[in-house]
Amino acid sequence: MTDIALTPAAPDEDCLPQVTPISTALGQEVAATLAGTLKALADPLRLRMLSAIAADPRGESCVCDLADLADVSQPTVSHHLKVLRTVGLLDSERRGTWVWYSIAPGKSDAVAALLEGFAPAAVAPSMEPETTAAAELESMDEHIERLAADLANATSQLPRDTVTSIVRESYTALARSAKITRYLVPLSERFARQRLADLTRNRATAPPQVLFVCVANAGRSQLAAALTRSLSEGRVVARSAGSTPAAGIHPHVRDLVAEIDREAADEAFPKPLTDDAIRAADVVVTMGCGDACPVVPGVRYEDWAVGDPALASPEGLAAIRDDIATRVSRLLPTFTTE
Structure with missing residues (x-):
């Protein structure tokens, strides 16, 4: 007899029991592989390292950068990174005395789903999606306002309103094509700084x-x-x-x-x-x-x-x-x- 999963029966014919064959469950080999990956991720420092690498605008992070995430020795950092590399989440490349880590090819969507989807839900499971989105927008707006103020103070050649407008336009322009918004603020700062430098460029001396x-x-x-x-x-x-x-x-x-x-x-x-x-x-x-x-x-x-x-x-x-x-x-x- 084939095992099936049943919902409680109802007298109404429109509410017939839902039948889900066991064969649709994860296969043993797939489940074992997935369990190994989840086990590798079951460490706060490893998750922080993975998120730092995924968020790095360069697309990769040096082991020297990742060592700043926690007060641990560099061999400990290297050990954790090796675990993530062993389960196929990271790629590494040695350049001189340092090793650089990046998200492994084909794993970017999975990592993004973990960091962008599951992590916020796990931290605040009772928060409604609309509330979360509103909070993120408010936080982003605060970051942009602060960035505009800082750049306006550093760019005395231009009116403050002009600098603020450039910062907001830069953020909006980058946001149109962004898939992950986590590092929009630092990228907006770099883009805005370039635009302000272009606006204040003196052709005679530059x-x-x-x-x-x-x-x-x-x-x-x-x-x-x-x-x-x-x-x-x-x-x-x-x-x-x-x-x-x-x-x-x-x-x-x-x-x-x-x-x-x-x-x-x-x-x-x-x-x-x-x-x-x-x-x-x-x-x-x-x-x-x-x-x-x-x-x-x-x-x-x-x-x-x-x-x-x-x-x-x-x-x-x-x-x-x-x-x-x-x-x-x-x-x-x-x-x-x-």
């Missing part, structure tokens, strides 16, 4: 500046900006933007950007195209974004037809990187001859 624009700002333009910073040794300011920015940088491109320039990786996140970024640039390089860039007098425009990294194989991605590097090498000398 270093040369180039703006790379593609559709999603998740591949070509990010690579070009990183290569420009690296090949110019910081003597040329490189910005990037997208006509329709994506939610995040392509994972393979993110890794390449980190290899090219670790500092550039901190600023590598999709940003929308703004008029102030175009007006502040000496050169605007479009990379497949069509007519999205308005023409501003005094700004030189170039169009580079390069492949899309999101569609490329590893070999193709390397070829695209080399192609962009060659083009950047040709571009840099023009800043000194004009």
